Amino acid sequence: MVPVSYYLVLSGILFTCGVIGFLIKRNVITIFMSIELMLNGVNLSFVAFAAHWQKLSGQVFVFFVMVVAAAEAAVGLAIIIAVFRTRETLNVDQVNLLKL
Amino acid sequence: MTDSLHLWLIPLLPLLGAAINGFFGRRFSRQTISAVALTFCGAAFAMALYVATRFSSLELPHTELLAHWIRSGSFMVDFEFYFDQLTLVMLLVVTGVGFLIHIYSVGYMWEEGGFYRFFSYLNLFMFFMLTLVLAGNYLQMFIGWEGVGLASYLLIGFYFTRDSAASAGKKAFIVNRIGDFGFLIALFLMIKHFGSLNFGQVFSAVSLQPTEAAGRGLLTSIGLLLMVGAAGKSAQLPLYVWLPDAMEGPTPVSALIHAATMVTAGVYMVARSHIIFDHAPSALTVVAIVGTLTALFAATIGIAQTDIKKVLAYSTVSQLGYMFMACGVAAYSAGIFHLMTHAFFKGLLFLAAGSVIHAVGGEQDMRKMGGLKQYIPWTFLTMSAATFAIAGFPPLAGFFSKDEILARAYAANPAYWFIGVTTAFITSFYMFRLWYMTFFGDYRGATDHGQADGHGHGAHGGHGDPHESPMVMLAPLMILAVLSIVGGWVGIGGRFEHFLAPVFGEPTASVATEAMSRSTEITLMLISVGAAFAGFLLARLLYQQRPDLPQKVADALGGFYQAVVHKYYVDEIYATLFVKPLVDGSTRILWHGVDQGVIDAAINDTADGARHVSDVARQMQSGNLRSYAGWVAAGGALVIAYMIWMGVR
Numbered sequence: 238m239v240p241v242s243y244y245l246v247l248s249g250i251l252f253t254c255g256v257i258g259f260l261i262k263r264n265v266i267t268i269f270m271s272i273e274l275m276l277n278g279v280n281l282s283f284v285a286f287a288a289h290w291q292k293l294s295g296q297v298f299v300f301f302v303m304v305v306a307a308a309e310a311a312v313g314l315a316i317i318i319a320v321f322r323t324r325e326t327l328n329v330d331q332v333n334l335l336k337l
Numbered sequence: 338m339t340d341s342l343h344l345w346l347i348p349l350l351p352l353l354g355a356a357i358n359g360f361f362g363r364r365f366s367r368q369t370i371s372a373v374a375l376t377f378c379g380a381a382f383a384m385a386l387y388v389a390t391r392f393s394s395l396e397l398p399h400t401e402l403l404a405h406w407i408r409s410g411s412f413m414v415d416f417e418f419y420f421d422q423l424t425l426v427m428l429l430v431v432t433g434v435g436f437l438i439h440i441y442s443v444g445y446m447w448e449e450g451g452f453y454r455f456f457s458y459l460n461l462f463m464f465f466m467l468t469l470v471l472a473g474n475y476l477q478m479f480i481g482w483e484g485v486g487l488a489s490y491l492l493i494g495f496y497f498t499r500d501s502a503a504s505a506g507k508k509a510f511i512v513n514r515i516g517d518f519g520f521l522i523a524l525f526l527m528i529k530h531f532g533s534l535n536f537g538q539v540f541s542a543v544s545l546q547p548t549e550a551a552g553r554g555l556l557t558s559i560g561l562l563l564m565v566g567a568a569g570k571s572a573q574l575p576l577y578v579w580l581p582d583a584m585e586g587p588t589p590v591s592a593l594i595h596a597a598t599m600v601t602a603g604v605y606m607v608a609r610s611h612i613i614f615d616h617a618p619s620a621l622t623v624v625a626i627v628g629t630l631t632a633l634f635a636a637t638i639g640i641a642q643t644d645i646k647k648v649l650a651y652s653t654v655s656q657l658g659y660m661f662m663a664c665g666v667a668a669y670s671a672g673i674f675h676l677m678t679h680a681f682f683k684g685l686l687f688l689a690a691g692s693v694i695h696a697v698g699g700e701q702d703m704r705k706m707g708g709l710k711q712y713i714p715w716t717f718l719t720m721s722a723a724t725f726a727i728a729g730f731p732p733l734a735g736f737f738s739k740d741e742i743l744a745r746a747y748a749a750n751p752a753y754w755f756i757g758v759t760t761a762f763i764t765s766f767y768m769f770r771l772w773y774m775t776f777f778g779d780y781r782g783a784t785d786h787g788q789a790d791g792h793g794h795g796a797h798g799g800h801g802d803p804h805e806s807p808m809v810m811l812a813p814l815m816i817l818a819v820l821s822i823v824g825g826w827v828g829i830g831g832r833f834e835h836f837l838a839p840v841f842g843e844p845t846a847s848v849a850t851e852a853m854s855r856s857t858e859i860t861l862m863l864i865s866v867g868a869a870f871a872g873f874l875l876a877r878l879l880y881q882q883r884p885d886l887p888q889k890v891a892d893a894l895g896g897f898y899q900a901v902v903h904k905y906y907v908d909e910i911y912a913t914l915f916v917k918p919l920v921d922g923s924t925r926i927l928w929h930g931v932d933q934g935v936i937d938a939a940i941n942d943t944a945d946g947a948r949h950v951s952d953v954a955r956q957m958q959s960g961n962l963r964s965y966a967g968w969v970a971a972g973g974a975l976v977i978a979y980m981i982w983m984g985v986r
Contacts, residue, residue, distance in 0.1 A: 259966050268962075333960035 362453025516569015560620030571603025588691030625665020632658030765872025
């Protein structure tokens, strides 16, 4: 039996990778993938705890997260396409029209 | 109790005229405007005449209550009218001369812009002046007092597009405020010590007080403060500086306000308050000294002026000095007598000067006149009457009133008399200088003046020879000329003094005059006539027979002549002593220091501080998506770190 702390460390590493990718990458697709990585890092900790405590609620939550992630991916990719059509770039540093 | 004379109608009628012309005059034709103005002013004159006919049947002093005004505990001020012999004289002079000047103005102002405005102001002036004259208490008098100041301001600045006229109006208003300040303090003292401002009550309260011998005390203070007010309004030393500048106004205004009526308000006020002055001999002495010095001082300035109206302005200041000299030696009736004759001949002089200015197309410099006798004979004749009258030639009006004052001054103190006679000589000299420079010799002006003139007579600018004024201007001149000739005869044998005796009490000083031997009186009279004649001869010598002499005399006098030409540098001295420190103080301390340094700085610094803080905070809103994510991550890390720290503890 693998101890739960192993899963948690892996979850933390995945999440941190996501955060770092989000922060240092300029391409909006990569950023999007980083968000998925963070979500999945969280999902891993959910299922680890669900298995550890023998409770279903953690697994149910993972499904919710996956549904939201799928919806978010659909909407997000649509936005990205719309942005690319008008701005002709995927570099987030150039998508800065909202600043003061 | 005699029945009501409806005295309230007298001031209210001109006010109505002012309101009609002021509110609706813009749409009226010139004919309608003049009809309205003349009707209401004439109606006031008619009322004054009616009152004069009812005069003998009155119980004097006659008071009429119009309405209650201020009631505060035992202190009461009402709208009331006070009527006695002094009021009657003032009433007839103000309405009579005022009406004549209204008629004259129709002709003089006919081609000027703002015709309705002019007549509205003129009627407004009449309202305030009559309020002042008819007032039954000091507060009501003060309303009129301030009101005539306002009307004076409006009319001096009538040509408000001209900078000099606008600033002359402001100067008159501000200098008058200094005097009004004294007047107000005097009113406060009266309220505090007598509990009333009503003439009757104040006078009876004062008459119970003992005469103040020393130079300190309540009545002396009130008297001196009243004199400060009078010096402001009546252009006495040291507050006379506004009157010469007031000549920026149209000439009828100079005649009405700055010669015949408003400037005499100070004399009237001192005469009206004579009981206070009678009980404060020190204050009275100050009045006499101020008057005497002003008479001499202003007369000497008048010698070297070249602007025809400026000569007359300084002459007015000088003649007002005579009136105060008379009041100062307790010869109030002589002062009022001179006030009346002065209203005739000085009003006439100004109107005739206006006619001259009109004739030569707006030129006011006497050096560019000359030889006008043949062009404008009627103006010449009437102006001659006034010139001889003011110079004191018998049997014209000025002779009687001036002689009366000089005789009474002699009885009080020969020093006053000596300065008075000297002034009479100078007066005669500068008046005949004006007379010769204007009417005799050759015409020195350009006959085809194309130059635009300063007085808005642009329509006359292109005319050729000087031309006589229309009848509407000449008729008032002639009436005033007759009055200048015969106006003094009412004073023969002390009749005028006798008439006013009930107001001024027993003519104590006339006892002194009678005590003066007959021969002394005749000698004095001969000396003053001789002074007038000497002035005439000197002017004739310098400006008729030897026109080259004045320049030589001026050169010989050198610095003194320069000082006189520059009016003794009084304006410059005031500018250095009062105006500049005030302006500098206001600029440096109040404007730069308080306004900009404290008030503005507090607000601006607060705003600047907020902006600097915002500038820093604004840096977070970079628009860079990844930096936002960084902030979110840092915030999350902070929260987690906090929770861990709390958990460890």
